[in-house]
Amino acid sequence: MNRQILVVEDEAPIREMITFVLEQNGFNAIEAETIEQAQAKIKEPYPDLILLDWMLPGGTGVKLAKSLKQNEYTRSIPIIMLTARADEDDKVKGFDAGIDDYVTKPFSPKELIARIKAVIRRVAPTALEEAIEFHGIKLDPVAHRVSINDENLDLGPTEFRLLHFFLTHTERVYSREQLLDNVWGTNVYVEDRTVDVHIRRLRKAISGQGHEDFIQTVRGSGYRFSGKIKDRV
Amino acid sequence: MNRQILVVEDEAPIREMITFVLEQNGFNAIEAETIEQAQAKIKEPYPDLILLDWMLPGGTGVKLAKSLKQNEYTRSIPIIMLTARADEDDKVKGFDAGIDDYVTKPFSPKELIARIKAVIRRVAPTALEEAIEFHGIKLDPVAHRVSINDENLDLGPTEFRLLHFFLTHTERVYSREQLLDNVWGTNVYVEDRTVDVHIRRLRKAISGQGHEDFIQTVRGSGYRFSGKIKDRV
DNA sequence: TATTACTGTCATGAAACTGTCACAAAAAGT
DNA sequence: ACTTTTTGTGACAGTTTCATGACAGTAATA
Incomplete structure (x- = not known):
């Protein structure tokens, strides 16, 4: 990026x-x-x-x-x-x-x-060079490495950038377009729904044991990365 | 629209x-x-x-x-x-x-x-990004989250917008048409009574324990969102 | 070159959301 | 008390939105 x-x-x-x-x-x-x-x-x-x-x-x-x-x-x-x-x-x-x-x-x-x-x-050393930890998820931009509860997992480039973006922008809803702008780049022409697919891939990758789904769907608006328990019904 | x-x-x-x-x-x-x-x-x-x-x-x-x-x-x-x-x-x-x-x-x-x-x-500016709190109701437009007394609750898109509008326009009566204009959008053809239904859905969603009904019906005029105890007419 | 990994797009089915209706309930009017 | 008007509610069908698996093209790698 x-x-x-x-x-x-x-x-x-x-x-x-x-x-x-x-x-x-x-x-x-x-x-x-x-x-x-x-x-x-x-x-x-x-x-x-x-x-x-x-x-x-x-x-x-x-x-x-x-x-x-x-x-x-x-x-x-x-x-x-x-x-x-x-x-x-x-x-x-x-x-x-x-x-x-x-x-x-x-x-x-x-x-x-x-x-x-x-x-x-x-x-921006903090913003882009420093390792991030969030609820057991560790992401090291330099080593290009991700782990959950100290268990390594490998992500494709796009999933990595997506996770990185989310980890630095939690508790906030982003529309598919905003995600495209921020993760894919400003002038890339890609379908909105492509985001869904990558969200899915990322979810799959970080959906280890019982822990909540960090990526929450906000119907009609986009996605939110959050450490809080998903809204009760 | x-x-x-x-x-x-x-x-x-x-x-x-x-x-x-x-x-x-x-x-x-x-x-x-x-x-x-x-x-x-x-x-x-x-x-x-x-x-x-x-x-x-x-x-x-x-x-x-x-x-x-x-x-x-x-x-x-x-x-x-x-x-x-x-x-x-x-x-x-x-x-x-x-x-x-x-x-x-x-x-x-x-x-x-x-x-x-x-x-x-x-x-098209993205509305106000500021979180609102009103009598225990919190609405965060950025995170797209609502809570009552710190308990999260799930709203559909329309109910969310409706609540958002009410929270920024309390203590004042709005006709069904005004609500349609402000919440649904200006040139949308929808029945007046549809507002009633969404009012009901929103009421149901925020009608936790004992607290008052924030949404008050003003017969012949419309609805009012208010923190005050309901007036006797 | 062959193999593998990664992307973007699509089709499909499930789930959520919406607007309307019909009828019940409540309030206002006579 | 009876009628009329207005609002509350549950049901419902149509639509929209989303999750998911499959797939083919492309880039990376061996």
Whole structure:
């Protein structure tokens, strides 16, 4: 699952260039021209990082940064500010808003990629590198290994990613589409119902002894991964 | 409640193909060949989304997009542009006019549908995500869970929406029609009395031990969700 | 190249959910 | 007390949604 990076930049050539560089380096770029567009595109598949231009029509990037940092769900998304001036004041303003790093235009692709990787490494080791444990289920992203009650089990790639996603997003219903976006990738065209099949495969794999079904079907809405006992009737 | 999609495309074969694909996927297609036709057909039942061809007789699609975005009532209708060229200039012009997304011809049906769904998902905000508590009733829209006095209970989709509506609109009488509008959706043809049945189902579900009947019947007017002891009339 | 693993899609049957009805019960009106 | 209007309820059939097994195409591996 490639990292999603949201590029907020109003000047088309620069935006295109950045997107190109990102995709050459294995990232997944989402483009936004304005603050409004950015806000719209942030939802659903939350990006792993945001590249935010300093000067934007309709308000400075700092504005957007601040509002993101105030939202529980977007607060943890790292932000790298793109600025044309290495102005000291701007930096201060940016850091107030919780900016994670700066890249001053013009910049080399190498520099950009290096900064991005540095920030991701710094910010998201927990999110993507660290082993997760949940009610006896252990998942180690590095070793790519899963166990339930210390009993190893092997999953196919998709089931692994699906479980990983669920383990990091428990107690919340996700529609089939949201799961597709998050587990399969944003612009993959796959049938909704395919999710069902993979849910089934995952269920089968983790349905060892008596323990509850962690994956709960919420009819008409999607699926939920939960440690709580299934709703009583 | 099918989505209405207006297809503005002058070439009949393409238009018909699109319509076909849309209807296969549960959308409701309205066809228009020219900008004038489109403008005429937009009124009344405002479409939920517009598929707009780039090259149209009598002006480019951007023209139409711009005029739509200037009208208070049509401004919020998302637009997906169909373009034969992945031309940079076109894209920029389109975004100026507030285009929500692009699909470059030729496109696969899957891609088209995926884009449409993505845009609709992005535009239609996912209600309030905040959990509600009212006299021991907890409803969590995110987890899609309901509990009374910490005891989980299972509701069907309609009962869930109905309860959600009531919890966000307590102490106030709603007619059956108002409930239909708010819970079922605006242009749904359903008998008034159907509300009664769902009220009954919801009552049954939340009628645990002794606690009052939260849903009160107001004879001749409708229903009220209230935490107060039922008024003697 | 042969074999194996993995994916996405489909067909099918089961289960859940919905909207309506018909009739009972309750309230309001005469 | 009797009639009329409105609401409560149980039943039911049609529809929608979901679980599941099968299958064929593709990618990975030996």
